Amino acid sequence: MGHTFTWQAQRTTTPDGVYGMLRDAILDGTLPPGGQLRETHIASDLGISRSPLREAMTKLEEEGLIVKIPFRGSFVVEVSAQEVAEIASVRALVEPYAAELSAGALRGPERPRLMQVIEELHRATENNDIPASIDAHLRFHRLFYDFSGHGVLRNMWSSWETRLRLYLSVDHRSYGDLRDIAVEHERLAAVALEGDAETFRQELVLHFQSALRNQ
Numbered sequence: 001m002g003h004t005f006t007w008q009a010q011r012t013t014t015p016d017g018v019y020g021m022l023r024d025a026i027l028d029g030t031l032p033p034g035g036q037l038r039e040t041h042i043a044s045d046l047g048i049s050r051s052p053l054r055e056a057m058t059k060l061e062e063e064g065l066i067v068k069i070p071f072r073g074s075f076v077v078e079v080s081a082q083e084v085a086e087i088a089s090v091r092a093l094v095e096p097y098a099a100e101l102s103a104g105a106l107r108g109p110e111r112p113r114l115m116q117v118i119e120e121l122h123r124a125t126e127n128n129d130i131p132a133s134i135d136a137h138l139r140f141h142r143l144f145y146d147f148s149g150h151g152v153l154r155n156m157w158s159s160w161e162t163r164l165r166l167y168l169s170v171d172h173r174s175y176g177d178l179r180d181i182a183v184e185h186e187r188l189a190a191v192a193l194e195g196d197a198e199t200f201r202q203e204l205v206l207h208f209q210s211a212l213r214n215q
Contacts, residue, residue: 013048015055021046022056026065026076027131027169033078037066064162077166081211084167087160088211094153095144096201099192102147107193110147114193117143118186125178133178134168140185144192171210 022042025031043053057074060066068074106114117140124132138161145157175181184207191200205212 013046013052015052015059018046018048018052019056019059022060023063023065024131026060027134027165029130029169029173031076033076033166033170035076037074037076039074065166077162079163079166083163084211085213087163088208090156091160092201092205092208092212094156095141095204096197098144098148098150098153099200100195100197101150101153102144103192103195105147106143110143111193114140114143114189118182118189121185122179122182125180125182128178130169130172130178133172133181134165137168137172137181137185138165140189167211174210 022031022037031037037057039050039053039057043050046053057066057068061068061074065077066074067077102110117136121133121136121140124136142157142161145153148154172178172181188200188203188207191203
């Protein structure tokens, strides 16, 4: 792979620092899906030993962002358009139910958390920070599942999250104005708090248009 790695902030040799740099490179598209991470080249570029790099790559593998293939190396995980479309089609059915179940908590004691995530999404998109916008985007939707009180729904979300993160690393870069993502989610939050499951479903389908188009 031809990419040269450089530190974008104060240089660090810790595994967490290397992990954060590589994770951002994956999520902002610097390292594309299917791209190979060559340990020797990365360690040389960053002027670090292989030990913190391997720890960082192990953490990325545990998070599901990279895969290690015997005798070939480590690669950024690829997610197919069909797989994302299938997830979106199921989410369009179950997420309105999760929103309905979680509405009491999100209107009450957990409302500050919902508002905080929307603020984080606005801040990330204002700054054109794609990794931070992806994290906030996923935290927003996870709230409905986490506060649904429904174990099966929570498990469903957990099984999708990594694949959605990788899909969003491409999808967020397709927006002409990243700030539109925050506006979409602010609208979803308002509808969810109103408790109108059908309107929430309609808004969600609009939100999923690009993913569903590939089904």
